[in-house]
Structures are given as structure tokens and as C-alpha cells.
Amino acid sequence: xxxxxxxxQFFKNKGQKRRDVMLGIGDDCALVQPxxxxxxxxxxxxxxxxxxxxxxxxxxxxxYKSLAVNLSDLAAMGAEPAWMTxxxxxxxxxxxxxxxxxxxxxxxxxxxxxxxxGGDTTRGPRCINVTINGQVPKGKALKRSGxxxxxxxxxxxxxxDSALGLDMLRNKQVIKPEHKEYLLNRHYYPTPRVLAGQAxxxxxxxxxxxxxxxxxxxxxxxxxxxxxxVIDANAxxxxxxxxxxxxxxxxxxxALTGGEDYELLFTxxxxxxxxxxxxxxxxxxKFVKIGQICSGNKIKFTLDGQPFTPExxxxxxx
Amino acid sequence: xxxxxxxxQFFKNKGQKRRDVMLGIGDDCALVQPxxxxxxxxxxxxxxxxxxxxxxxxxxxxxYKSLAVNLSDLAAMGAEPAWMTxxxxxxxxxxxxxxxxxxxxxxxxxxxxxxxxGGDTTRGPRCINVTINGQVPKGKALKRSGxxxxxxxxxxxxxxDSALGLDMLRNKQVIKPEHKEYLLNRHYYPTPRVLAGQAxxxxxxxxxxxxxxxxxxxxxxxxxxxxxxVIDANAxxxxxxxxxxxxxxxxxxxALTGGEDYELLFTxxxxxxxxxxxxxxxxxxKFVKIGQICSGNKIKFTLDGQPFTPExxxxxxx
Numbered sequence: 001x002x003x004x005x006x007x008x009q010f011f012k013n014k015g016q017k018r019r020d021v022m023l024g025i026g027d028d029c030a031l032v033q034p035x036x037x038x039x040x041x042x043x044x045x046x047x048x049x050x051x052x053x054x055x056x057x058x059x060x061x062x063x064y065k066s067l068a069v070n071l072s073d074l075a076a077m078g079a080e081p082a083w084m085t086x087x088x089x090x091x092x093x094x095x096x097x098x099x100x101x102x103x104x105x106x107x108x109x110x111x112x113x114x115x116x117x118g119g120d121t122t123r124g125p126r127c128i129n130v131t132i133n134g135q136v137p138k139g140k141a142l143k144r145s146g147x148x149x150x151x152x153x154x155x156x157x158x159x160x161d162s163a164l165g166l167d168m169l170r171n172k173q174v175i176k177p178e179h180k181e182y183l184l185n186r187h188y189y190p191t192p193r194v195l196a197g198q199a200x201x202x203x204x205x206x207x208x209x210x211x212x213x214x215x216x217x218x219x220x221x222x223x224x225x226x227x228x229x230v231i232d233a234n235a236x237x238x239x240x241x242x243x244x245x246x247x248x249x250x251x252x253x254x255a256l257t258g259g260e261d262y263e264l265l266f267t268x269x270x271x272x273x274x275x276x277x278x279x280x281x282x283x284x285x286k287f288v289k290i291g292q293i294c295s296g297n298k299i300k301f302t303l304d305g306q307p308f309t310p311e312x313x314x315x316x317x318x
Numbered sequence: 319x320x321x322x323x324x325x326x327q328f329f330k331n332k333g334q335k336r337r338d339v340m341l342g343i344g345d346d347c348a349l350v351q352p353x354x355x356x357x358x359x360x361x362x363x364x365x366x367x368x369x370x371x372x373x374x375x376x377x378x379x380x381x382y383k384s385l386a387v388n389l390s391d392l393a394a395m396g397a398e399p400a401w402m403t404x405x406x407x408x409x410x411x412x413x414x415x416x417x418x419x420x421x422x423x424x425x426x427x428x429x430x431x432x433x434x435x436g437g438d439t440t441r442g443p444r445c446i447n448v449t450i451n452g453q454v455p456k457g458k459a460l461k462r463s464g465x466x467x468x469x470x471x472x473x474x475x476x477x478x479d480s481a482l483g484l485d486m487l488r489n490k491q492v493i494k495p496e497h498k499e500y501l502l503n504r505h506y507y508p509t510p511r512v513l514a515g516q517a518x519x520x521x522x523x524x525x526x527x528x529x530x531x532x533x534x535x536x537x538x539x540x541x542x543x544x545x546x547x548v549i550d551a552n553a554x555x556x557x558x559x560x561x562x563x564x565x566x567x568x569x570x571x572x573a574l575t576g577g578e579d580y581e582l583l584f585t586x587x588x589x590x591x592x593x594x595x596x597x598x599x600x601x602x603x604k605f606v607k608i609g610q611i612c613s614g615n616k617i618k619f620t621l622d623g624q625p626f627t628p629e630x631x632x633x634x635x636x
Contacts, residue, residue, distance in 0.1 A: 022357060023459070023461065026462075026542070027395070027461055027462050027463075027542075028361060028391040028392075028394035028395050028462070028525075028526060028527060029359035029360055029361040029391050029392060029394075029395045029397065029452070029459075030359070030360045030361070031357045031358070031359055031360075031395070031454070031459055032357060032358045032360065033357050033358075033456070034352040034357070034358055036354075039340060039349045039350060039351050039352070040349070040350045040351075040352055040358070040451075041347035041348070041349055042347055042348045042349075042350065042401065042403060042435055042436055042451070043346060043347040043348070043403075043436055044403045044405050044436060044437060044438050044447075044449060045405075045438050046405045046407060046438045046440050046442075046447070048407055048440050048441070048442035048443075050442075051440060051441050051442050052440070073346040073347050074346075074347060076346035076347075077345070077346050077347045077349070079347060083360065085360060085361075085362045085449055087362050087363075087364045087405070087447040087449075089364060089366055089445060117360055118360055118361055118362060119362060120362050120363050120364045120447070122364045122366050122369060122370070123366070123369050124364075124366035124368075124369050124443065124445060125366075125442065125443040125445070127407060127442060127443070127445055129362075129364070129405040129438070129447045131362060131403055131405075131449040133358075133360070133451075134347065136349070138351070141341070141347075141349055143341065143345055144344075144345050144346070145345075207346075208346060209346060224344070224345075
């Protein structure tokens, strides 16, 4: 199967259509019409076999996740998803694998309204790069740099599930049958908080998506905003699947350093705190206050009201 | 060296600055301001070690070429280069290699006015993906689909040099010392015809860049435009380095199927033919008429005024 046929069969004229795509796959470039009064948000993420995913990861999940992790970056800016390109390197042409991958990719694309406008398919070690374009009203993007002393720190969803799902796949943790599907889905099918991100425009002072773990990603906000934070470890949202599987202490470790949650971490000034409930009501996502921005440049933790220093692998890096 | 440090040292705040980049590397997304009255042209190309380049390709050339091949796609649409993202997979962190790669990439970026706004660096088999964004006035983009019967067929520059340069590197051809540097540069440092592409807006009826070879790329225009073409093989521009190295017959084979020329192939209606000279004067590139669009859906060749069927490897595919 030649590249042209492969694109024709699995990627061209599939998935979400958008009126602002004036020319899609099949020319030297795609042409898209940006909306008036908006700026373009651009991000890209690469997934490499053996580094970011195992060779036996189901192709449907891989297709879905390749887009979801990029959508999560748009969510963290408060941007509306628009267009993507896909660079796909494959060691061979496996039609079933391609059908499944394409199906997972377009499932996410249709749900979030993204059009695939171009790409490149090449022979090579299995590797997927999605470059995503979103749009956000001028001056309304959520950045990492806006957190101020006194702002409240929030997160969406629950943390640590994806990392435990990964350890389950690696046979590093034995999980009860009733929790397996939930944890696997949290790892394979993360939910980018796209609507929540848009709802936070004008309310949140800063935002980031949790790809590397709470400690690491909160540190990015603190560095960019030149502030510190006090985090109440008791307030960090943990699923029952996580705590029942590994106990409270290890659950906290997963939540703080596990990574790949793709939840949003954001800060809100006191004056906007009341408006958050209403704004996020329609986004259909739980969120919870876990701390407050303070002076300094470090993260301090409390547990049961007492200062607390998490001690586990990974923490010393930050 | 961690990813953050690598980006900081080799990629962040380097190269071309643009006033329309409102937020560059370092947040979840970059933010860019599209120009009024223009549409965005998007393209991406991947280069995989062992497939698109040899492991010993100089990193400077690889950096330059990674961007140049994408700029060539913008040129073929008549678009002005604007922003790019870089997805870089590397098996290890070699600081000298990275310094050279970055230097080559930014040499092209500065010359053509492209800002690096984001990307992803990962561990993995060596692989480079650049996704480029350009801008083109609404309704003025050059497409593959506009060629009409009677239009003249033109190409820029000379064809086949890059493919011979590659065969020289592969030790498939022995080249005289006086031609080596020229052929190597044509392979390692292709010149994307960015200004020529912009100059052709409103004049050319269709355009494509020559990445796969004249026969293959002209076929894309014919298919998209639903027409045929008669090409005068004597008119195809060949460099003296090419003809002196391999003789006239083999030179033609390189020109027709060699690939990686990154010259422009375009069609011009008779009514615009006189305007082409003036328009391309400032683009600083030679161009020549090589044939005419006709009915049918095939490429017919003439040589010395007689019908001619090229017979060489690769031709039968089209």
C-alpha cells in the first residue's frame, strides 16, 4: 500500500468537517480561515513506541490519546479546538491497526470538533505526532504566569488514576477486578478538560494541564508566576479505585508525581471564587480547591493541618 | 540533560522574532495573531533517520533541510512563512549535534522569517517533524487543481541535481571534484522558492513543489485539475554539473524521477504569460517553460520534436 492509498483509505475526508477549512488533505498545504478577534493557540506532542506507549497498546486507544493529550494543552489555555495535522511513522502497513488507530483518533476529533487538515505518513519506528491549532478570544488565553499571592489553587477530576493504570499494565500493581476497567480507561482514554478550560476564561489567573504530575506541573506555574503555594494534601481529589487499590499514602504519591492525568490545575483570585461554580457547572467536571498561592517559590504541603514533607521517588527533582 | 534544559539551551528565544507571536515556547500552547484578510496555510513533513536521511548527515544541513522542505510547501501555495513547531526525537543528547542542528534550523528560519513557537523533544529513534504555518491573502492561494487546457507549464531552477547528489553520497555515482560541492549543496541545502511562489499569486493557475520528481508531481496537478500535459524533454532545465557528470540521457532520468528538487512546477494561462517575467524578476530565480496543458489525463513527452517515451526505473508507476 502506497502512502497516497493509505491516506485515502484511513484519513482523507474522515471525521469532523469544519466550515473554516477551505482546503483539506491533498494539496501542498491545508488552508484554514481564522476567526475574527481571536488568536491561534498552537501545540504539539509526540508519542514514541517504547517511550510513551507499549507496543501492545490498543491502536484505538493510541489514536484517541494522541489527540487527547494535545487537546489537553488547548484546554489549559482556554482555547477552542479547531484543526490538527498528524505525522505518523509506521514500521509496516497493518490495515487493521490503521483502521483502529484512525477510528480512535476520529472519535476524539469528532467529539471535540477538530478537523484533520494535513499530515505526513512515513516508514520508520512507530511514532505519532499531532500538532493542534485552537482559537481563543484575544487577550483571554489562560497562561501559566498569572498566579498572584492569595489566589486559590484548584484541580479538576481526580489525580493519580492514570499512573496506577500504567503500573497495572506493567504488572507492578495487582488490582482488584472491579477497579481494572476504570483505571485502564483513565490511562488509555484521558478526558481533556476542553469546556472547563473555556469556562475559566476571565476567571482563572493561571492554568496548566497535569501531564507530568501535580508537583511538577504546579512548579511550572509557580516559576512562571514567581510565587509559592501551600497545598492541603487532604484536599487532593483521589478516586476510590485509587485509594482502595493502594491505600492512602501511596495514593497520594501517585497523585503528586504520577503524571498523565490530563486534568486542569488552575488558580482563581478570591474575587472570582464565587463565579467558578456557575462557570464550571456546564462543563460537567468536578473540581476542588486544594490550596493557596503564597510568597516564595516553593510548594509547601500540609496534612491534617500539620506541615508535611512528601517522601517518595520523584519528589526530590522539584 | 533534561528536556527543559535542552529546549532552554538550543531552542528557546533563538532565531527569528515576530511581532505576531504573542506567547512563544514555555506555556501549554503558543499564541499567535493571524493577519486580517489572510488565511492560514498549514503543512508538515517528517524526516526519519535511515529513511529520509543517513545517520551521518551533518546536523547543520539536517536542521536547515527540516525547515526548507516545509517552506517549499508554503511556496507552492504562494504563502508567506510565519510560525513553526518542531517535534524532535533523539536517541541521546549530543550537545554538539544539537548546537549544529539548531544553527542550521535557525539559519533557514531567520532567512525566511519563521518563528519557532513550540514543539516537543522526546527520547526515541532520530526523527524530525516540522509543522509550518504560513499566511496567504484570502482567495489567492495557488492550488493543484486550477490547471486548464492550453496553460503553459513552467519550472523554476534546474532539476535532478539533488538526486545525483544523493547517489554521490551513496557512492552510486563517481563525480568529478569540481561538481561535488554544488551537487552536495543541492541535496543538503535545497532552496525553497518562497518569493517566487508569492510572486505567482494571481498569475499561475496551479502550482506544486517538486519533492518526488517531475513525473510524479506533475501527475498530482493533472489528476487534481483533470487534464493532461505535453512536456518538451529538451526544455527541462538541467545543470551543467548534472549533464557533465552523467550524460544527457541519464540526466533526464534524474530530472524526471529523481525527487527532492524543491523547485516549483506551475501552470500559467496564455493571458498571464507576459506578466510572469516581471513578477518573477525580483524573486531571483530562473524559470523556464517546459510544456503545455492538454486534454486527457496523461503526460506525453517530446524529444527533438518527436514523441518520446522515457524508459527508466520509476517511470512505470505513473
